[in-house]
Amino acid sequence: MYDGRKILLGLVIFLIAVTFPFWFSWVNDKSGFVPEPKLPEGEENCVESAEYMKALHMDLLNQWRNAVVRDGRRVYVSSSGNRYEISLTGTCLGCHSNKAEFCDQCHDYVGANPFCWDCHIDTSASRGEGK
Amino acid sequence: MDESKRGFLKIAGCSVLGVLGAAGMRTATDVGPGGKAVESSTTLNGKKWGMVVDSQRCLEKEGCTACIEACHRIHNVPSIADPKEEVKWVWKEPFEHSFPTQAHQYTKASLNEKPVLVFCNHCENPPCVRVCPTQATWKREEDGIVMMDQHRCIGCRYCMVACPYGSRSFNWQDPRNALQGGINPEYPTRTKGVVEKCNFCAERLAKGQEPACVEACRKSAGAGALLFGDLEDPESEVSKLLSERYSIQRKPGLGTKPQVYYLV
Ligand code: SF4
Ligand code: SF4
Numbered sequence: 001m002y003d004g005r006k007i008l009l010g011l012v013i014f015l016i017a018v019t020f021p022f023w024f025s026w027v028n029d030k031s032g033f034v035p036e037p038k039l040p041e042g043e044e045n046c047v048e049s050a051e052y053m054k055a056l057h058m059d060l061l062n063q064w065r066n067a068v069v070r071d072g073r074r075v076y077v078s079s080s081g082n083r084y085e086i087s088l089t090g091t092c093l094g095c096h097s098n099k100a101e102f103c104d105q106c107h108d109y110v111g112a113n114p115f116c117w118d119c120h121i122d123t124s125a126s127r128g129e130g131k
Numbered sequence: 132m133d134e135s136k137r138g139f140l141k142i143a144g145c146s147v148l149g150v151l152g153a154a155g156m157r158t159a160t161d162v163g164p165g166g167k168a169v170e171s172s173t174t175l176n177g178k179k180w181g182m183v184v185d186s187q188r189c190l191e192k193e194g195c196t197a198c199i200e201a202c203h204r205i206h207n208v209p210s211i212a213d214p215k216e217e218v219k220w221v222w223k224e225p226f227e228h229s230f231p232t233q234a235h236q237y238t239k240a241s242l243n244e245k246p247v248l249v250f251c252n253h254c255e256n257p258p259c260v261r262v263c264p265t266q267a268t269w270k271r272e273e274d275g276i277v278m279m280d281q282h283r284c285i286g287c288r289y290c291m292v293a294c295p296y297g298s299r300s301f302n303w304q305d306p307r308n309a310l311q312g313g314i315n316p317e318y319p320t321r322t323k324g325v326v327e328k329c330n331f332c333a334e335r336l337a338k339g340q341e342p343a344c345v346e347a348c349r350k351s352a353g354a355g356a357l358l359f360g361d362l363e364d365p366e367s368e369v370s371k372l373l374s375e376r377y378s379i380q381r382k383p384g385l386g387t388k389p390q391v392y393y394l395v
Contacts, residue, residue, distance in 0.1 A: 047166075063168070073168040089317075123316050
């Protein structure tokens with residue numbers, strides 16, 4: 001009358017379905033995946049501290065963009081007093097020379113799809129490296 | 132006047148002066164965690180950039196495209212054959228089209244149907260700027276260049292309708308597919324859906340270089356038909372030429388005040 005076996009079976013199927021994301025990634029060993037952006041060799045410092053760049057490089061780039069395009073100010077004097085030409089292709093890619101191994105690592109992981117490269121030139125792609 | 136009112140007026144006056152002074156002296160933008168963006172020390176500074184085209188000298192080299200090639204190569208301007216989709220910053224237009232108000236039925240044979248070099252006039256009163264809903268195109272106060280901010284352009288093409296000279300082109304297709312000659316990595320391309328035009332080589336002026344067309348005209352073509360300089364500086368080559376020789380502007384009756392002058 002109470003169909004205990006059917007209910008039990010249903011519960012088991014339900015549990016398997018609900019926990020699917022967990023055991024699927026465990027089985028596929030993706031659970032601990034961490035993107036690994038490749039840092040340029042022989043370079044110690046970015047234009048600002050690594051912590052700042054990790055968290056807020058997009059803010060810096062937006063401000064750089066406005067400084068160059070709107071105000072005609074093309075030189076960045078960093079908080080430590082170093083001078084850099086403000087240029088995505090020239091300065092950023094000048095060190096981080098492989099976009100696929102650096103930018104794309106985290107951007108792909110979090111599904112960020114910035115359209116910088118629709119116009120700015122990815123010199124690693126034109127050299128035939130990267131993707 | 133009682134003390135408190137006088138004190139208030141003093142403080143108010145000082146604050147206004149202070150704010151005005153700070154705005155006037157602003158030469159750096161605060162950027163990032165304590166950094167600053169400043170002008171490059173190589174920048175050529177002018178109060179009002181302008182161009183003088185010596186039409187006769189240009190005509191002596193009929194068929195020459197040195198300036199156009201240099202500009203389009205340096206700025207990654209795509210070459211698209213279809214006139215409905217073509218993109219151009221600088222090109223040649225027959226006299227009667229570039230100067231419709233000057234041409235008449237007996238226009239000198241030396242001018243009629245002859246090609247005239249045309250590009251954005253960097254108008255003093257630019258209608259394109261007035262209509263742009265996003266301020267993607269604007270006139271630089273400091274030197275008069277009518278700039279484009281490709282990041283802001285939404286591709287509405289109001290500016291193209293407003294410009295009476297056809298100086299602007301719309302990217303109907305991905306321009307990268309039409310850059311068979313190769314891409315100059317020093318300058319970005321554009322993307323499908325934005326408007327572009329001549330920028331008086333703002334990026335080269337910042338490096339202390341003259342516009343690419345002017346350089347090509349003098350060096351590659353040896354014509355020296357293009358001259359660039361500060362119209363506010365009475366000692367500049369362009370100012371001197373304009374004060375000595377007769378010059379005309381394109382469609383001056385429209386009140387746009389073009390800053391490109393033609394010696395005829
Ligand atoms: S020529 Fe056309 S695009 Fe250039 S400033 Fe004048 S109106 Fe604007
Ligand atoms: S097409 Fe771009 S630049 Fe022209 S009016 Fe529209 S937003 Fe402004």
